């Protein structure tokens with residue numbers, strides 16, 4: 001399998017962490033989707049990474065689909081239960097973490113791609129509310145538990161740590177560590193895993 005991605009993307013990181021945890025072999029193919037000559041649309045018509053190229057030439061996207069698929073490939077480090085409410089709860093964690101990223105990335109694009117006079121402060125504020133509201137929701141949901149779901153490591157933890165790691169990378173001014181020490185505790189614990197150490201955003 002080939003994973004098309006970038007070293008900065010939190011969604012690509014989620015897939016890389018899942019690959020590492022499940023000890024799956026793959027080749028990482030770096031692609032700058034923002035470059036004028038990007039060929040990403042040949043594999044993903046949405047022009048986004050991550051995109052997983054399969055042995056038969058077909059492609060899988062997006063990160064949630066890829067992560068779910070990879071988890072079925074081997075029983076090593078199961079990250080999702082096969083069905084039921086527990087699975088749905090973990091997927092909600094993932095939707096929450098990815099949703100925070102979606103909002104923060106919209107802010108980043110608004111402030112980096114647009115000239116200051118073209119930027120909408122109303123839009124930026126709307127997205128930032130989602131980021132702060134999402135962080136508060138993750139913190140409340142986590143409480144004092146050692147992991148996001150059911151006292152053990154799941155895809156929820158992978159998604160949350162990738163979200164927090166990217167915020168630390170691109171939005172250092174958002175002080176989620178002080179506001180939500182329980183998220184910081186979880187993040188620091190997960191950051192010690194080889195899968196996270198080997199995929200720090202850059």
Ligand code: GSF
Pocket residue numbers: 008009010011012033046047048049050061062063064098105
């Ligand atoms: C989001 C992928 C995405 O936005 C997923 O895979 O989970 N829901 C999707 N990827 C960004 C890179 S990044 O900001 O991580 C991307 O490829 N953007 C290119 C574009 O044209 O939006």
